[in-house]
Amino acid sequence: KQEVTQIPAALSVPEGENLVLNCSFTDSAIYNLQWFRQDPGKGLTSLLLIQSSQREQTSGRLNASLDKSSGRSTLYIAASQPGDSATYLCAVRTNAGKSTFGDGTTLTVKP
Amino acid sequence: GAVVSQHPSWVICKSGTSVKIECRSLDFQATTMFWYRQFPKQSLMLMATSNEGSKATYEQGVEKDKFLINHASLTLSTLTVTSAHPEDSSFYICSARAPETQYFGPGTRLLVL
Numbered sequence: 709k710q711e712v713t714q715i716p717a718a719l720s721v722p723e724g725e726n727l728v729l730n731c732s733f734t735d736s737a738i739y740n741l742q743w744f745r746q747d748p749g750k751g752l753t754s755l756l757l758i759q760s761s762q763r764e765q766t767s768g769r770l771n772a773s774l775d776k777s778s779g780r781s782t783l784y785i786a787a788s789q790p791g792d793s794a795t796y797l798c799a800v801r802t803n804a805g806k807s808t809f810g811d812g813t814t815l816t817v818k819p
Numbered sequence: 820g821a822v823v824s825q826h827p828s829w830v831i832c833k834s835g836t837s838v839k840i841e842c843r844s845l846d847f848q849a850t851t852m853f854w855y856r857q858f859p860k861q862s863l864m865l866m867a868t869s870n871e872g873s874k875a876t877y878e879q880g881v882e883k884d885k886f887l888i889n890h891a892s893l894t895l896s897t898l899t900v901t902s903a904h905p906e907d908s909s910f911y912i913c914s915a916r917a918p919e920t921q922y923f924g925p926g927t928r929l930l931v932l
């Protein structure tokens with residue numbers, strides 16, 4: 709059974725700082741890994757999707773890496789802004805299409 | 820990009836009533852859809868996999884008679900919470916499977932009084 713762990717559970721940083729969120733998974737036989745943000749009381753916003761054959765994806769200030777062999781992914785946020793404050797979830801998808809979510813990292817960026 | 824909608828976005832109902840939530844893929848066909856549940860301050864937990872034209876597959880611990888899933892067309896899956904109780908209050912999110920990814924709906928917040 710796939711288990712997904714996200715560390716840290718919460719993170720508070722001053723505006724402008726670069727930061728890294730971590731996601732680890734137990735079964736490396738994945739189809740893809742996806743990072744989402746979720747604002748309080750809202751649905752999911754997809755940030756980056758990394759296919760199993762890829763090593764990283766970039767979008768603006770966000771960069772996600774994937775190391776299947778070690779069961780790890782990181783989400784790097786450059787020059788953080790208060791608007792980045794949200795809960796960040798990683799989800800690992802199997803070939804059958806099921807996604808297992810981590811518990812998330814709640815990020816607070818202070819002005 | 821592809822869009823998945825859910826209706827209603829929120830619902831309040833009395834204990835003992837049934838509530839139906841719709842999940843639609845708006846510009847693509849999805850033979851497979853997934854239903855997730857999220858309790859406050861917790862992550863999403865997969866409830867069931869909905870396959871068009873066949874019975875849904877439920878995750879361990881999810882009561883199939885309580886959470887009825889119907890995937891009658893390639894663009895619509897419904898989740899019916901039967902005889903809802905306060906402990907069923909949660910945020911329900913569906914997703915539709917596409918070849919390269921899956922798209923998530925905006926969620927339905929259910930409050931059972």
